[in-house]
Amino acid sequence: MRGGWPVAWDITAKESFDNFPTLVLSETEDGKVAGVLMRNPHHSNVDARLANAYAEPHEVEVLIKELTGLAPDKRFMGWYKDCNITADSIDAAIALTPESDAGQKHVLVYREMEWLSGLWNNPAKPHAYPMELSSVADFHGTRVSVAKRRSRGDLEVAQAKQTIPGDYDVLDQALALLSSSDGGTNSDYEAVPAIKVLCDWWNTHAPESMRPAALFRVYIWKPNRRTFVAADPEEPALQAEVLAKIPAYAIFQRSGRPTIALNFYRGRLFNKEDTCGTLTYYANGQEAWQIDQDLAQVDEAYYSLKGMRALNSQIANRI
Known part of the structure; x- marks a missing residue:
């Protein structure tokens, strides 16, 4: 799996967890989002690698353009493309996209010069807890934008x-x-x-x-x-x-x-x-x-x- 999968992803037999819905989004100042729905087979930590490779706003623009240009099933950093997404908010993007059998999906969003990550849980499921978005860079120590770096103490x-x-x-x-x-x-x-x-x-x-x-x-x-x-x-x-x-x-x-x-x-x-x-x-x-x-x-x-x-x-x- 780390080196890729030779069969089209949509016809590959897989558990729901190994086909985990993952939203990769860029958010504008007015809250609108654009990006893609990817499928995560959970064989590596893509969040940290992606955040490290695309930290500055212009880099994220290149990333979103590359991801939206991918054909369905194409692989990117271990994830597999599902479809493109545009929505008026993160909540709207979540409502538009499928969830796992357990009622979950992963959200990775570039907001205010940094990547934030969180796990969405369907509120109708037992013991569901609200999604909390947290800084990928603060946790993993990945590369950050100039603006984010300036906000940190020396x-x-x-x-x-x-x-x-x-x-x-x-x-x-x-x-x-x-x-x-x-x-x-x-x-x-x-x-x-x-x-x-x-x-x-x-x-x-x-x-x-x-x-x-x-x-x-x-x-x-x-x-x-x-x-x-x-x-x-x-x-x-x-x-x-x-x-x-x-x-x-x-x-x-x-x-x-x-x-x-x-x-x-x-x-x-x-x-x-x-x-x-x-x-x-x-x-x-x-x-x-x-x-x-x-x-x-x-x-x-x-x-x-x-x-x-x-x-x-x-x-x-x-x-």
């Missing part, structure tokens, strides 16, 4: 609120300790040497009330997007003003090297059983994550190792 916003400045020598030391043997079944990720070096540094220099840190999350600053991209691809990106609200973090900077933010957390000894599973804490003791897993199953330092490996790979690729 790095100085996060620098002003960091707990302590990072030490790049310690970060390099930790990266040098990474080994392919780190992690694995039944591993204690908090004991991985690369993780311990950075947590020991934090626990030596951070305020005393924040010193029982045993793990962290890794973010890489993208200056041309004014956002911190999470090293874990399943985690949302962070804008500088969002990072500034996190209570325990350090920013590591060095000329010619990527700027890195590490958010520090307490380890498993401090986790508590919660009605939703397990509750974790930032290094200062403030509640952090609610995780839908049993207390004994949670070892969030796994994401510290995953983030360090992703960071190491990015640095190696830049060199």
Whole structure:
């Protein structure tokens, strides 16, 4: 499926979910929309790739022209063309188009210089919830328009609120300790040497009330997007003003090297059983994550190792 499908899409046998209605629209200032209905077989994240490739208004014009010019069944970034759409509003476009067997459709709309994404649910279905459109770029850290970038705070916003400045020598030391043997079944990720070096540094220099840190999350600053991209691809990106609200973090900077933010957390000894599973804490003791897993199953330092490996790979690729 990733390389395309050799049979015409309309005669291909498929489940409703694998033929998911997806509206790709551009909205004008008066609320009118134009675009296409695509069919999503759900084999890749097209939203992020499309938003990254077509960020500026003139690029979106080219995209909509290309999509509306496609013949039915033609493939684009893993989606398959259904039909063209013009309507007086998003609601009208939704009313004109089919929904999945579960009463849903995906909406991707370019509005006010950025792509917004949401899931529409038929209100007549049980437990339906209203569609909420959210920024694709804010979540995935994709490329943004100049106008969107100007609306974001710059790095100085996060620098002003960091707990302590990072030490790049310690970060390099930790990266040098990474080994392919780190992690694995039944591993204690908090004991991985690369993780311990950075947590020991934090626990030596951070305020005393924040010193029982045993793990962290890794973010890489993208200056041309004014956002911190999470090293874990399943985690949302962070804008500088969002990072500034996190209570325990350090920013590591060095000329010619990527700027890195590490958010520090307490380890498993401090986790508590919660009605939703397990509750974790930032290094200062403030509640952090609610995780839908049993207390004994949670070892969030796994994401510290995953983030360090992703960071190491990015640095190696830049060199």
